[in-house]
Amino acid sequence: MPPVTVKIALVGNPNAGKSTLFNALSGLRQHVGNYPGVTVEMKKGRFTDRDTEFELIDLPGTYSLAPRSPDEMVAVDLLLGRRPEEPRPDVILSVVDASNLDRHLYLTTQVMELGRPVVLAVNMIDVAKAQGIVIDAQALAKETGLRVVVIQANTGAGLDELRDALRVAAGAAAPAGGPKLPDAFSDEAAALGEKLGAATPEFLTRRAILDVGGYTEQWLVGTHGPSLTATLTATRGRLAAAGCAVPGVEARARYGWVRAATARAVTKPTQRAVTWSDRIDRVLTNKVWGTLVFLVVMFLMFQAIFQIATPAKDLIDGGIDYVVGAIESHVTPGPARSLLTDGVLRGVGSVIAFLPQIMLLFAFIAILEDCGYMARAAFLMDRLMSKCGLSGKSFIPLLSSVACAVPGIMATRVIEHRRDRLATILVAPLMSCSARLPVYSLLIGAFLSSGFSRWVPGLAMFGLYMIGFTVAPLVALLLKRTLLRGAPPLFVMELPAYKRPSLYTVARRVHDSAWAFLKRAGTLILASMIIVWAFLYFPYKDAHGQRYETLIAEQKEKADEAKERIKEVTDAGRPVPDDLEQISTDAVREANRLNAEWKRGSYLGQAGRAMEPVFAPLGWDWRIGMAVLASFPAREVIVGTLGIIYEAGEVKDDEAEKTLQGAIHAEWNRDPAQGKYTIAIALSVLVFFALCCQCASTLAVIQRETRSWRWPAFTFVYMTVLAYVAAFATYQIARFITDHV
Amino acid sequence: MLLPLDMLKAGEHADVAEVTGDPGWVVRLAELGIREGCRLQVLQAGSPCLLQVANCKLCLRGSDCSQILVSPVVA
Numbered sequence: 001m002p003p004v005t006v007k008i009a010l011v012g013n014p015n016a017g018k019s020t021l022f023n024a025l026s027g028l029r030q031h032v033g034n035y036p037g038v039t040v041e042m043k044k045g046r047f048t049d050r051d052t053e054f055e056l057i058d059l060p061g062t063y064s065l066a067p068r069s070p071d072e073m074v075a076v077d078l079l080l081g082r083r084p085e086e087p088r089p090d091v092i093l094s095v096v097d098a099s100n101l102d103r104h105l106y107l108t109t110q111v112m113e114l115g116r117p118v119v120l121a122v123n124m125i126d127v128a129k130a131q132g133i134v135i136d137a138q139a140l141a142k143e144t145g146l147r148v149v150v151i152q153a154n155t156g157a158g159l160d161e162l163r164d165a166l167r168v169a170a171g172a173a174a175p176a177g178g179p180k181l182p183d184a185f186s187d188e189a190a191a192l193g194e195k196l197g198a199a200t201p202e203f204l205t206r207r208a209i210l211d212v213g214g215y216t217e218q219w220l221v222g223t224h225g226p227s228l229t230a231t232l233t234a235t236r237g238r239l240a241a242a243g244c245a246v247p248g249v250e251a252r253a254r255y256g257w258v259r260a261a262t263a264r265a266v267t268k269p270t271q272r273a274v275t276w277s278d279r280i281d282r283v284l285t286n287k288v289w290g291t292l293v294f295l296v297v298m299f300l301m302f303q304a305i306f307q308i309a310t311p312a313k314d315l316i317d318g319g320i321d322y323v324v325g326a327i328e329s330h331v332t333p334g335p336a337r338s339l340l341t342d343g344v345l346r347g348v349g350s351v352i353a354f355l356p357q358i359m360l361l362f363a364f365i366a367i368l369e370d371c372g373y374m375a376r377a378a379f380l381m382d383r384l385m386s387k388c389g390l391s392g393k394s395f396i397p398l399l400s401s402v403a404c405a406v407p408g409i410m411a412t413r414v415i416e417h418r419r420d421r422l423a424t425i426l427v428a429p430l431m432s433c434s435a436r437l438p439v440y441s442l443l444i445g446a447f448l449s450s451g452f453s454r455w456v457p458g459l460a461m462f463g464l465y466m467i468g469f470t471v472a473p474l475v476a477l478l479l480k481r482t483l484l485r486g487a488p489p490l491f492v493m494e495l496p497a498y499k500r501p502s503l504y505t506v507a508r509r510v511h512d513s514a515w516a517f518l519k520r521a522g523t524l525i526l527a528s529m530i531i532v533w534a535f536l537y538f539p540y541k542d543a544h545g546q547r548y549e550t551l552i553a554e555q556k557e558k559a560d561e562a563k564e565r566i567k568e569v570t571d572a573g574r575p576v577p578d579d580l581e582q583i584s585t586d587a588v589r590e591a592n593r594l595n596a597e598w599k600r601g602s603y604l605g606q607a608g609r610a611m612e613p614v615f616a617p618l619g620w621d622w623r624i625g626m627a628v629l630a631s632f633p634a635r636e637v638i639v640g641t642l643g644i645i646y647e648a649g650e651v652k653d654d655e656a657e658k659t660l661q662g663a664i665h666a667e668w669n670r671d672p673a674q675g676k677y678t679i680a681i682a683l684s685v686l687v688f689f690a691l692c693c694q695c696a697s698t699l700a701v702i703q704r705e706t707r708s709w710r711w712p713a714f715t716f717v718y719m720t721v722l723a724y725v726a727a728f729a730t731y732q733i734a735r736f737i738t739d740h741v
Numbered sequence: 742m743l744l745p746l747d748m749l750k751a752g753e754h755a756d757v758a759e760v761t762g763d764p765g766w767v768v769r770l771a772e773l774g775i776r777e778g779c780r781l782q783v784l785q786a787g788s789p790c791l792l793q794v795a796n797c798k799l800c801l802r803g804s805d806c807s808q809i810l811v812s813p814v815v816a
């Protein structure tokens with residue numbers, strides 16, 4: 001006989017310990033389910049108990065079943081069995097916090113009206129006990145008419161009993177009791193139900209009356225026509241006249257019932273005990289001390305990411321170099337080899353090298369979030385964020401974007417207001433991320449170091465970071481006043497009690513983010529790298545029909561031979577002949593010249609030259625333009641591309657980077673048109689890079705999080721235009737100053 | 742005597758008498774436990790302010806707090 005599958009939906013307030021319970025029940029047998037048209041993710045898990053197979057679905061934490069957005073509607077629809085891809089749950093498991101029973105039971109009373117058996121899991125009983133709260137589970141079961149199980153999800157206490165209760169509940173009747181709204185309301189709901197027809201469940205009919213301007217109302221007006229708005233207004237008017245005005249009527253009925261039910265079952269101390277959380281909060285939410293602690297935490301976080309992740313990044317880079325070297329010494333030159341080494345390994349490798357940083361950042365954020373600190377940070381930062389039309393909840397995503405915009409944008413999921421979330425997503429890429437660093441250090445080193453006071457490079461770097469910090473809030477404010485206009489969302493946030501972060505939750509977050517990142521690197525970035533590689537590789541023969549690769553390899557061989565000879569001679573203690581030195585340097589120079597000629601003639605080079613008029617107002621020649629074009633899929637690409645163009649060979653170590661800086665410096669100064677304005681050009685390139693959206697993974701993640709191509713396209717266009725205009729202004733102003741100083 | 746919530750100082754206790762304003766907002770606050778008859782304590786005044794309601798801490802902005810009318814209690 002095949003096991004029976006019982007479907008269970010987990011419902012509860014945020015911070016009721018729902019996820020901990022979900023993990024404790026299903027262990028590793030879980031996966032994330034996405035639903036078409038919405039951004040919410042619902043976890044699904046399975047477990048077997050005796051001969052029953054259970055399927056759990058973990059709905060997003062919510063304070064009530066009054067849907068305010070399409071995302072919340074999905075949860076309600078799923079519970080009512082109105083989603084085609086998801087059968088209706090057999091049992092609803094309502095998870096409540098024992099130390100906050102009154103408020104959490106409010107949601108339970110709504111769950112009781114869904115027409116399915118309900119099991120009440122009273123979680124975190126240890127916390128309640130510590131505060132002197134005593135809960136009599138049997139009395140609570142008698143008063144509420146529900147199956148009540150007292151549990152502690154983090155230790156697994158009471159889970160056996162819970163599994164038994166779930167098995168018994170499957171197939172039992174729906175709860176009969178629960179709060180009764182006044183008769184006047186029931187009559188009105190019945191009348192409206194007849195008008196709407198049998199397709200609308202009673203639960204939603206009642207929600208349409210209760211939630212003024214809520215999502216149910218919007219949805220029904222959309223399906224039944226605008227006349228319904230007038231009907232609902234009239235209904236609410238009659239209810240107000242009958243003395244049960246919406247919205248107060250629901251809260252009164254539900255809380256009244258909850259109070260009566262808990263009166264006999266729950267004993268609370270008269271004076272609320274001061275908890276550890278309270279003591280910690282006295283410091284951490286204090287405007288002065290809390291802000292100081294917050295700054296220290298953030299500093300340590302970025303410092304740790306930089307200190308720990310850099311060696312790991314170097315290790316990955318080194319590994320890639322080793323593999324490239326191995327392939328180059330065993331495979332004959334040609335398109336296939338070049339594609340494998342330059343396109344795939346170096347291209348994707350430069351992106352994968354950021355994996356350690358991303359994992360660490362996510363680990364930190366998961367720990368801070370899981371222990372409850374993030375809510376405090378959002379509380380402290382709300383004053384600052386409200387000035388640019390956002391709320392405290394937008395702060396952490398923007399801060400994370402300083403490391404990388406991809407996890408930063410993923411972290412916007414905690415922002416419940418759609419417009420706030422969108423505004424945060426759209427400005428996150430303006431924050432100076434770690435991929436911009438190589439570009440900054442290269443150009444600042446080349447043009448703003450020698451001949452200036454030693455404060456200038458640091459100040460320039462700081463200034464570039466400040467561009468992001470100042471432009472992002474301004475753009476957010478502009479968006480909130482134009483495209484994303486709307487009443488400022490009312491801001492209310494719960495600060496959960498502190499708890500020890502769960503290793504499982506943190507590990508899972510890190511694993512998921514790493515996996516998502518690798519998948520992107522393996523698909524989108526790989527594809528864009530191959531395209532850039534192809535445009536830089538073809539055509540690969542010179543005017544005489546000779547392959548550039550073969551010619552370059554010949555020169556390199558010549559140089560290597562000369563170096564061998566020099567080594568032999570020096571080992572033998574004889575003086576090195578001058579011509580030998582000359583041969584070696586000439587060969588290297590020739591190889592670099594060939595390389596540059598090849599890139600100049602490549603399709604990307606041709607495009608760069610064709611677009612020169614576009615770059616001219618920014619002070620760029622075709623070579624800078626081409627490097628910038630090539631770096632659109634991933635901004636790190638520019639360093640390598642500049643190295644190829646400016647005949648400095650490959651940029652691998654500090655020494656070579658200095659050579660590249662020197663080469664660029666020399667090249668720019670050699671050109672009479674450029675020579676005078678090198679600093680103006682450098683500044684214009686820097687400002688462009690600080691503001692431009694040159695990151696395919698960011699655009700991909702915006703697409704994924706907003707479920708539309710419109711927003712990534714918008715982000716790309718507005719940032720590119722902004723970068724162009726700012727670079728133009730920078731160049732013209734800097735040129736004016738150069739001419740007149 | 743009724744006061745808007747944002748007139749209270751840190752450490753003061755009060756009973757909520759009335760929550761006014763947009764119905765959606767009133768419901769939202771009720772779901773979070775701020776409703777007629779509940780007792781709260783102001784932990785931090787200002788905007789955003791920090792409140793202790795039953796066993797949970799909530800933070801709200803000052804402008805939104807003015808829509809909550811309370812009567813102060815000497816705890």
